[in-house]
Amino acid sequence: EAQVTQNPRYLITVTGKKLTVTCSQNMNHEYMSWYRQDPGLGLRQIYYSMNVEVTDKGDVPEGYKVSRKEKRNFPLILESPSPNQTSLYFCASSKTSGGFRNEQFFGPGTRLTVL
Amino acid sequence: GIQVEQSPPDLILQEGANSTLRCNFSDSVNNLQWFHQNPWGQLINLFYIPSGTKQNGRLSATTVATERYSLLYISSSQTTDSGVYFCANQAGTALIFGKGTTLSVSS
Numbered sequence: 001e002a003q004v005t006q007n008p009r010y011l012i013t014v015t016g017k018k019l020t021v022t023c024s025q026n027m028n029h030e031y032m033s034w035y036r037q038d039p040g041l042g043l044r045q046i047y048y049s050m051n052v053e054v055t056d057k058g059d060v061p062e063g064y065k066v067s068r069k070e071k072r073n074f075p076l077i078l079e080s081p082s083p084n085q086t087s088l089y090f091c092a093s094s095k096t097s098g099g100f101r102n103e104q105f106f107g108p109g110t111r112l113t114v115l
Numbered sequence: 116g117i118q119v120e121q122s123p124p125d126l127i128l129q130e131g132a133n134s135t136l137r138c139n140f141s142d143s144v145n146n147l148q149w150f151h152q153n154p155w156g157q158l159i160n161l162f163y164i165p166s167g168t169k170q171n172g173r174l175s176a177t178t179v180a181t182e183r184y185s186l187l188y189i190s191s192s193q194t195t196d197s198g199v200y201f202c203a204n205q206a207g208t209a210l211i212f213g214k215g216t217t218l219s220v221s222s
Contacts, residue, residue, distance in 0.1 A: 033209070043201075045209040058209060088156055092210070102146045103163035104203075104210055109156045 002027045004107035006091050012113045013081060021076045021110050023091030029105075031094045032074040036060065036087040037109075043090070049074055081114045088112075117142040117206040121213035128192050128220050136187040136216045138202035144180040146205040149187050152215070153198045161187070161200075192220045 004025045013019055025032065033048035035058075045058030049068040063085055065077040074093075078085060091107040118141035126134055138149075149161040162169050162176040164185065169176055173192075178185040185202055197220050203210040 031208075035210075042214055043203075043210075043212045048208050050208070056208075090158060102205070103148060103160070104146075104205075105160060106150070106158040109158070111156065 002105070004091055004093055004105050006089075006107040006110050008110060009108060010111050012115065014115050015082055016080050019078050019081060019112075021078075021089060021091075021112070023074045023076065023107060024072050025074075025091075025093040025105070026072065027093065027095075027105070028071065029093040030071070030096050031102075032068065033058065033092050033104075034064070034066065034074070034076050035090045035092065037090065038087050046076070046089075081112075083114050086112060086114050117204060117211050119202060119204055119211050119213040121200075121202060121216050123216060124214065126216055126218045128218065130193060130220055130222045132192050132220075133188070133190045134192060134218070136189070136200055136202075136218075138185045138187075138213055140183040140185075140204050142183070142204070142206065144178060144183060144185070144204060146210075147178055147185055148203050148210070149176055149185070150201045150203065151196075151198050152201065158201075189218075192218075194220050194222050196220050 034046040035043045037043045047066040049055045089110045092104045094104040120139045151159045164176045164178045166180045173190045175188045199215040201215045203212045
């Protein structure tokens with residue numbers, strides 16, 4: 001089944017404790033990205049990757065890191081989480097980064113709470 | 116930047132009723148998608164519809180790119196249709212989402 005998976009789905013952690021949220025897709029997509037969803041602010045892009053070893057900042061990159069060593073995986077790293085990073089996180093992928101007929105597929109979400 | 120406006124913001128229906136959700140765009144329509152966010156927070160792809168009309172069961176969608184709007188029709192609504200419906204338009208490398216329409220269907 002074609003899908004985007006994320007782990008963990010739920011995480012409660014404490015300020016300053018490094019964590020990684022994994023994202024994997026099995027559709028051989030070139031483009032992957034991370035979004036966060038917050039009440040009143042909607043979904044905002046954190047980082048994106050147009051292909052292996054090519055990453056760039058989205059609208060809200062502060063406090064996050066990413067890497068793209070393999071085409072299928074795009075982990076989101078919080079080196080020193082803070083309470084303002086409490087949010088619902090989504091990973092997404094699409095065949096390419098733009099152009100016509102380029103539907104994006106989203107993972108199930110990771111609900112992160114930083115105490 | 117590109118604006119995506121959805122209406123109505125909230126909708127309350129009795130089971131069996133029909134509804135129309137609207138999405139207006141300030142810029143050209145690119146890779147337009149409709150999503151349903153269920154009560155567990157998952158974003159479910161409903162339609163990829165940069166233009167034209169598509170139907171999937173009780174749901175259908177129409178995008179008129181020249182007039183920069185899209186419509187989502189829900190017929191014979193069911194309680195499982197409850198949740199938030201988002202439209203999104205691509206701008207550069209990101210999908211820009213509207214604020215959503217929160218739908219509540221009661222039995």
